[in-house]
Amino acid sequence: MNSISISIVIINIILALLFSLGAAPILVWIERRVAGFIQDRMGPNRCHIKGIRLGGLIQSFADMLKLVFKEDFEASGIKESFFFSLAPVIVFCSAFLTFMVMPFADNLKIGAQVFYMQGLPIDLGVLWFLAFAGLSVYGIMLGGWASNNKYSLLGSIRAGAQVISYEAAMGLSLVSVLITYGSIHLVDIVNFQGKLLFGFIPAWGIIIQPLAAIIFIVTAFAEANRTPFDIAEGESELVGGFHTEYSAMRFGLFFVGEYVAMSASSALIVTLFFGGYHLPWLNTQVLQNHITWVLAFIMIALPTVSFFFSKWMFNNNRWLEEGNIRNRESKLLFKVIIGINLLVILGLGFWLSLGVEEIGANIATAVIQVSTFAIKLLLMNFVFVWVRWTLPRFRYDQLQDLGWKILMPLAIANIVLTATIVVVFGV
Amino acid sequence: MDMIFLILSFFAIAGAVGMVLAHQPVHSALSLILTIIALAGLFALLSASFLFMVQIIVYAGAVITLFIFIIMFLNVKEANLPKEPNKNITIFLGFIGLLPLNFLILKALYHMPSKALVLSQNGFGEIKSLGMELFEKWLLPFELISILLLVALIGAVVFGRKEEG
Amino acid sequence: MGIKIVKREGKSFKDRIYLPAILGGMxxxxxxxxxxxxxxSNIKTLNYPEEQPKDITSRYRGVHRLTKRDDGSVRCVACFMCATACPAECIFIEAQEREDGVDEKMPKVFTIDLLECVFCGGCVEACPCDAIRMDTGIFTFVAHKREDFLLTKDKLLSFEAKKEKA
Amino acid sequence: MANITVDGKILEVKEGALLIEELLANAINIPHFCYHPALGKDGNCRMCMVEIEGQKRPQIACDTPIKHGMIVRTKGANIDRVKRSILEMELINHPVDCPICDQAGECSLQNYYMDVGLYESRLSTPKVHGQKHVDLGANVVLDQERCVLCTRCVRFTQKITKTHELGVLSRADHSVISTFPNQPLSDPYAMNVVDLCPVGALTSKDFRFHKRVWFLASEEAICNRCARGCSLYVDHHKEKYKDEMIYRYRPRFNALVNGYFICDVGRLSYHQENENRNFHPMIRGKESEYEYAEGKLLRLFKRNIGKMLLVISSSLSLEEMVRIKALAGMYDATISAYEPNRFDEHFGDDFLKHQDLSANARALPLLGIEEHCMGFSEGFEQAELIVFIGRSDIDMVKTLAYETKNIALLYGYNPPFCEGLELLLPITSHTGRAGTFINCDGIVQYSNCAITHNQGHKKLLELLAMLLGDTLNTCEEVWEETIGKLEHFQGLEFEKLKHTAQKISL
Amino acid sequence: MASSLFSYFVVAMVLLSIGLVGVFSRKNIFVIYMSIELMLSAVNLIFVALSNYYHSMASQIIAMMVIAIAAAEAALFLSLIVVLYRRKKTLDSDMYKALSQKETL
Incomplete structure (x- = not known):
């Protein structure tokens, strides 16, 4: 263990934390803003720190603060106090653990050493996800049961039945994917997707295995308890479902756990079907070989993007009254954007003029891949939010019908089809 | 290694004891999960990494979940639980009764040649080597098991169906 | 079990796999x-506490009020018409003999439970004496306790009609 | 017998009877104010106009004797116009203050206006005002403006009570009903004028402004104030978040017993049903759960087999008495219905009020239940447990050496005291349970009133079934099992009895 | 050396004994079932330990099959319990004696 390996491990853990836990407030914000825009409303736009609103992002932090400082109330009917407190911890931890094996970038080679770029350097890959996604349901079931409340219990029962039935379809849909990729290791899977199909199409999972992708995405929605599969929560019929009795940070853990689980599901979907950390047509090898050109492109692209963003910002980031403190924000942000642009361009220019070595190329590639992964993750999360504010909730029997009668046979058929193709064509 | 082993076995046994002693079935099931997960840890310690995952996915993730689901689904009232006034005494007596048996078996096993159980390298216990072994040498039992699973599935459906009339 | 099976609309394969419909919705x-x-700027949302709604019409059904006679006393004669008409049964009246010679009968207790009220306006329609109206224009009614949502006779009498803006 | 044609239908009616009587008997709606079956015709209100073939003008139905072959029309544009004109005249000086008026909802004037009125007012001169609040005495309040001067109330005091307290003063527009100076209405049947008044002119102080009548639900019941057992309507209503309340008793027509009237004492006796029923089961002076107290009752009975005296009220229903008799047989107990304060000579009169204050005392000899002092004393000596059922006059044993005895009390109203009681178990009061009663003249009547209250006390029959260990919880079952087989009740059918009173020979 | 083969045997034997005691001494049919599962797991532990000891995959495969059988057993057993509970409204295994006789449930 030298200083490089330790720092890489620390960076990995920080990245994993950022992508899962740090993403929670951002996801909450996305959820609210997107919901607002989809429904022709504004969404959060009021909360500010000295005029800085960041488009309402501050509200999420205010919310978190509120959850931390609220009274942690426990109804007198709750007899299993220990399990009541344990439940949100289980949900949170298992959601968090699932995220830990997602690779943010290709294996980083520094000198002779190779580092896994994931939170926990375990190469159990997909199985790990299945295992801990399955465990998170205990939190929901325990929470509902310990609440000693009929609505909560109903929510738990629904969650239990839902997870059992959707895990089967999820596992089966994964089998065909794994047959295609020939590995359960996520890095292998992503690198497979870095190749090109017929020489010009990126061999992304969504293109090679569209059916498995659809089934997996649907079941991932169910595993993450997101609409249209959030019958465990079902506020219109079950008040709040399993978390009816929860308040303050114990509810907060459920709340954050849901977003972390959503993030983890998104990460796995991205990794399995959307090329993971790869930019299309630019796999690790290509990136490393043409790193100078890529960096130069960034030097041009960044100011352009910043220009359009600033224009949009000045148009839209306004407050009702003139002279309100919130109206100063745009100018301030504009200065920050200019500063970042200058810094990045100067830094990159300086570096390019010095010439890029192999280690530098590798690190730059890793940074680009991490950003790619982050953007893909955010887009996938956006899809989760988008679906939530479009589709209505399934009725319970419809949900079971879909799981057992449609998704599972389809997944099995897909396995047979994939296996046949693999055996016949020997791909 | 030793420390991890001791901690995991402690949790496994504690969970098992809790399972037997608990009055409520839900408590029993939750204790059993503790045992199952601790056992999964022991599997990992024996470098059976695939079994570790299978134990968690199948046992903890599916079987016990189903179990707790059924317990909640039946929503057994306190009054419908069996009365077991002498439970603790019978359990204690059972332990006393089983002590000699344990002693005998362990005594017999004690003379097996000792060898340190270590984490193995190069893919021992991983999915690939296990799969190779399974589909080369154990194909027939594998198929039989799958037929058994099918039969169990059909049986469960037949049992669970609403009775006519 | 009382599960009612509803026949699904749509026969074609495209209808039955739902995905095109889902994509359309998305x-x-x-x-x-x-x-x-x-x-x-296309969004029509009001910035509520700073911007107050301007489109509350005179027919808007806000919180109720009891009207008064010219001498300032209660107009209501406790005829129970509003309580009879109320679909939510949220009006609680007790009648009493009126001693001041203006009329024979008046409400001793006149309580509207706003938590039960559905703001249907049935009471206003039913009132033969024009004693109850919903023209206060109050569309928010905030309280900290359940009891505070019980509008008593005094409270109902204290509300004024909303002034129409010129 | 005569045949007449009414609106094209041929009716077979009694020759010489009043036309209105037969029309009403055949359920033909004919508006009327002044006619009342108990008071007869007066012919002053002119509301009951009908067209009779061969007569030039419309005739009043209440003063037209029936002749064979009469052809009568009660409907039609012409007769409606006549009725509307009469109604318009009745309403000229009427204040039309229905929202305030207590009669609204059961007011003839309102109904007739809705049937045939519905005109725009043509009045241009001011209305003649009368006094709005005249206290006539005896709980009756008069509103002179609302009066239509049908004189039913005046005729009631003339013909029924013969006290002649009311009369009509002044002339024309200024005619009003009034009492004579310093002679208020004061006879014991005065409140019947409130029921008689077809409009809201006479209202009862007792009911005034307490409840609008359309909220009230009516149950058919029997008064248990005295041995007459007048037929009643019990008007009750359960207001939201409150308990069921009885708001008034109204007389129910029963030709065999009370005709159209009841006495004021009986009419006001509903207050007891409302006020004196909120108490808890007590065991040795401590409050207890109902179920537990019930169990305690059963244990007391089982422990004291052969050593019990059941002191029952003679106002219990026939079913309850029969079941108590069975109970006494089962637990080898003595029954006594001895009541020292049963008779009140000041109470009785020659019209409806009866000096015997017990509602069902005639049933005691029929069932062979002891009601004399001797039997009571003997039973008292031998008993260790004394169970008072439906009565609370523990004072009568206080004079005897009762400290050595256990006393249990099953009662429907707040007991005067409860110290020293082994058990106090509330049961539903009179209006809380149905039952059959035999009045002083041997007329069997069924009281069908079973109003349930929030406190959820059990009916005596249910408790008796619990003690007897069977399931005869309702009157029907008791009749079917036992009473129907008793010799005095052989001819009676319970189904028929439910709706009509029947006489048996005592 | 705590994590020798023998120590795994000790753990497995303890778990197996607890499972046995559970089957013998409890009446709650759920607990009986869980005790059976516990015994299966204990045996699995021995298999996996032996696999490591002999460095052979065979016993791991057997362990895996045991898990599969346990899953099948769970499905059957639980549906049985549901049916029995619906009829008898109790979890007392003594009440299910009828299963051993020709008496109808």
């Missing part, structure tokens, strides 16, 4: 999202 919501993202 496109609609995405369209809204992008339009509003491009130009937020």
């Amino acid at each position: 496109m609609t919501t995405l369209g809204h999202f992008l339009r509003n993202l491009r130009d937020t």
